[in-house]
Amino acid sequence: MARTAVPLTAVTRTGVAPPAETNGDAVNNHVISNNGRVILLVRNAGTTVARTLTLHVRGLIDGQTVTPRTVSIATEASVYVGPFPTDAYGAQLEVDVDNAELKLIALAI
Template sequence: MPRTNVSVAQITRAGIAPPDETNGDSANNHVVSNNGRVVLLIRNSGTTVARTVTFRFPVLIDGQSVIPKAVSIPTSASRYFGPFPVDTYGARLQVDVDNAELKLTAFGI
């Protein structure tokens, strides 16, 4: 199945209301439109175990895939990630989650 899209909320000087979170989809994972100025807020809504988010690199080096970057998010914690350079992460940022307890929000800056 295709990856679940995470909409990007553009931050403006006039301000924006907090956008809705996207529930983690560990079966299909996620994709975010990336122009190099995207920041992700990822929240672990769980209270018993740390969860892992993984950022994939769509590039090959000498025909070999680059090992994805995995980051652990502690229980009941939130982390901001980004920005993601397009030449490294691609125009379609691929984000994998290990559980639906991870909640994703994307912001354009």
């Protein structure tokens, strides 16, 4: 299946309204258009378990695949993650969630 796209909201000097959260899709996971200046706001809506966000890194180092980067998000907590340089993460940032309790917002600065 195709990854679920997370809308990218450009932050401007005149201001933008906070965008709606995208519910985590642990089956199809997510993709975000990446200009190298993307910041993710990830909220764990769960009340009992820390959740994990996985960010896929592109390319090889010494011919070896790079291990995806993981971020643990505590219960009822929010974290900002990024930016994601395109040479390391690609123009299409692939993001996995371990549960629908993770809520995503993607901002371009």
